[in-house]
Amino acid sequence: MTDLFAHAGIGGPAREPIAEGAVLLRGLVLAKEAEMLSALDDVVAAAPFRHMVTPGGFIMSVAMTNCGAAGWVTDRRGYRYQGDDPLSGRPWPAMPAVFLDLAAGAADEAGFPGFAPDACLINRYEPGAKMSLHQDKDERDFRQPIVSVSLGLPATFQFGGLARSDKTVKLALEHGDVVVWGGPARLAFHGVLPLKDGEHSLLGRKRINLTFRRV
């Protein structure tokens, strides 16, 4: 197939296998871009981005918020999911339907049917912000995949194996791309290199990542 259909729509999204259980779906979000960005604005208006503190006392360079029944938080007491936003004391904003549909569709496309995420961590990277190699392992059910959506400035995503020391591949993630990892890749180490400065036509000087999980 030619590049004509490389971006979601006829013929489906362009799939780039990363590892067994992990796939990059290029441009999957583009067809729903406006709806996604408008839903994102609503979530952020109700639960603003904030820089959380790690248990070790470091302020994270990535600013975060959440939507869904549970939100991922970190503070001096540790990492966990909780139903209330610690800033407001109120429940996190509900997961917008367009988020749910996109995450379920991407998981299905990647071979994980029936994904019903109850948590969406929203990461905001400004130039220089990064996410060190880590595993997503604060969830209870590792049979459910992780669905990760990239918006705004491009970033270099590192994807490795089940040991921190395993070799990593570097993927250039762009606005609209979705990465899904599950099954044998569910606990793969991954991270994001420091964001390069730039200006995105819709999002300005930042990258937004949505990470959908079943807690």
Ligand code: SIN
């Ligand atoms: C994460 O692992 O939570 C973030 C991944 C990303 O920003 O692409």
Ligand code: FE2
């Ligand atoms: Fe992660």
